[in-house]
Amino acid sequence: MVDVPGWGGNLAGQHLDLRLTAPDGYTAVRSYSIASAGPGDRVELAVDKFPDGEVSPYLVDDIQKGDELELRGPLGGWFVWKPEQTESVQLIGGGSGVVPLIAMVRSHAASGSTAPFRLLYSVRTPQDVFFADELRALAESSPYFDLNFVYTRAVPANWPSKPGRISREILEASTYPASISPAVFVCGPTGFVESVANILVALGHEPTSVKTERFGGK
Amino acid sequence: MGIISRGFSGRSREHNPDLPPGQYLAEDFPVLSAGPTPDIDTADWSFRVQTESGKQYTWSWDEMQALGLEEIHTDIHCVTRWSKLGTSWRGISLDKIFAGIETENAYVMAHSYGGYTTNVPLEDLLDGKAWIATEYDGEPLDPEHGGPARLLVPHLYFWKSAKWVNGLRMMETDDPGFWEQNGYHLYGDPWLEQRYW
Numbered sequence: 001m002v003d004v005p006g007w008g009g010n011l012a013g014q015h016l017d018l019r020l021t022a023p024d025g026y027t028a029v030r031s032y033s034i035a036s037a038g039p040g041d042r043v044e045l046a047v048d049k050f051p052d053g054e055v056s057p058y059l060v061d062d063i064q065k066g067d068e069l070e071l072r073g074p075l076g077g078w079f080v081w082k083p084e085q086t087e088s089v090q091l092i093g094g095g096s097g098v099v100p101l102i103a104m105v106r107s108h109a110a111s112g113s114t115a116p117f118r119l120l121y122s123v124r125t126p127q128d129v130f131f132a133d134e135l136r137a138l139a140e141s142s143p144y145f146d147l148n149f150v151y152t153r154a155v156p157a158n159w160p161s162k163p164g165r166i167s168r169e170i171l172e173a174s175t176y177p178a179s180i181s182p183a184v185f186v187c188g189p190t191g192f193v194e195s196v197a198n199i200l201v202a203l204g205h206e207p208t209s210v211k212t213e214r215f216g217g218k
Numbered sequence: 219m220g221i222i223s224r225g226f227s228g229r230s231r232e233h234n235p236d237l238p239p240g241q242y243l244a245e246d247f248p249v250l251s252a253g254p255t256p257d258i259d260t261a262d263w264s265f266r267v268q269t270e271s272g273k274q275y276t277w278s279w280d281e282m283q284a285l286g287l288e289e290i291h292t293d294i295h296c297v298t299r300w301s302k303l304g305t306s307w308r309g310i311s312l313d314k315i316f317a318g319i320e321t322e323n324a325y326v327m328a329h330s331y332g333g334y335t336t337n338v339p340l341e342d343l344l345d346g347k348a349w350i351a352t353e354y355d356g357e358p359l360d361p362e363h364g365g366p367a368r369l370l371v372p373h374l375y376f377w378k379s380a381k382w383v384n385g386l387r388m389m390e391t392d393d394p395g396f397w398e399q400n401g402y403h404l405y406g407d408p409w410l411e412q413r414y415w
Contacts, residue, residue, distance in 0.1 A: 019220060020223040020226045020228070021220045021221060021222055021223050021226070022222070022223065022226050022227050022228045023222055023227075026228045027220070027228075027240075028226075028228055028229075028242070029240055029299060030299065031298055031299070054228060054229040054242070058223070058225070058226050062225045062226070064224075067223070067224055068221045069221070069223070070220045070221055075401060075414060076400065076401055077399075077400040077401050078252055078396075078397075078400045079252075190248065190249045190362070194249070194255060194362060197253070197254035197255065198254060198255065200254065201254045207253055207254045207256065207332060208253065208332075208333060210253050210254050211252065211253060212251060212252065212253055212254065214248075214249050214250060214251065215248070
């Protein structure tokens with residue numbers, strides 16, 4: 001959570017650049033998706049720690065309350081959802097790729113939107129779920145938001161299926177069908193996004209209605 | 219200098235003169251695309267240049283390959299801050315494509331399968347600065363990286379090197395393409411850090 005005087009709010013799905021500066025002037029900049037949306041000068045980030053990374057271990061392990069950060073943003077005008085959009089929205093997130101989708105779910109709830117929203121969240125284990133309580137509470141309280149999980153490494157007790165990667169069968173069972181022409185947002189590691197987007201197109205979704213955001217190489 | 223990040227030392231102090239400001243070296247080859255990866259058969263592939271007179275010049279895959287492939291060794295720089303140094307490609311020089319084309323226009327909109335567009339000044343595509351790349355690292359270009367053919371304009375940020383390219387349209391003015399309409403710089407010089415407008 002970062003207080004950014006003069007930020008002035010951001011759209012759901014946008015990102016920012018975060019810059020760290022060492023005492024000798026060396027700087028490192030990385031882009032992070034924003035988990036918060038809407039007006040206001042408080043920005044929430046959710047950072048996955050890459051053990052060999054240069055910036056994420058500092059943000060996860062070293063930074064303390066009250067430290068100052070340099071941010072630039074909000075950035076990006078493509079992978080965004082605006083409350084005035086009325087069509088059905090299918091969100092599909094892999095790992096920390098769920099962060100910009102969380103911002104969309106929050107914006108959807110905060111604006112009182114009645115556009116049908118559905119999130120399919122692929123995650124390693126139940127302990128790895130970002131914003132778990134908030135997501136479950138929103139899914140229980142809102143008639144316009146459905147939440148589905150795919151666990152790739154370990155499932156909760158009494159879960160009806162084994163852990164496994166997202167598949168055509170899971171996408172058919174747990175996402176809006178192409179017949180209702182949802183706007184689809186897919187975010188996650190490159191391999192995840194490639195595989196999900198290809199299946200969606202095979203299931204009949206228009207490629208132009210599937211927006212993707214990828215991170216990492218292959 | 220900005221705010222010092224307490225306790226941050228960073229990874230490396232070795233200054234690499236081949237790395238533009240704000241970039242880091244990528245070990246892998248990250249993928250950045252706005253939508254699904256299109257599946258394009260070279261048998262169906264065609265490439266078209268359209269000028270201000272309305273005239274269209276088209277090439278099939280075989281006609282394009284017959285123009286002759288060049289070896290390209292270059293550094294590439296993505297606006298999302300990764301760079302790869304010394305990458306190897308093969309492709310057709312845009313000088314060969316423009317050799318028989320008459321135009322007075324100074325700007326080009328590159329078009330791709332899937333609807334992606336990006337704008338580039340014509341002079342940035344000529345004189346050995348740009349190619350239609352069809353091979354990477356000795357192999358046919360992967361669909362994820364823009365195969366079967368992508369524009370390669372390595373002196374600009376890599377979003378200008380349009381994946382799945384299928385045509386160029388001449389323009390009188392430097393109209394913004396897809397990412398340029400979505401907050402990215404109209405020109406995109408990595409050495410000047412022209413990331414956003």
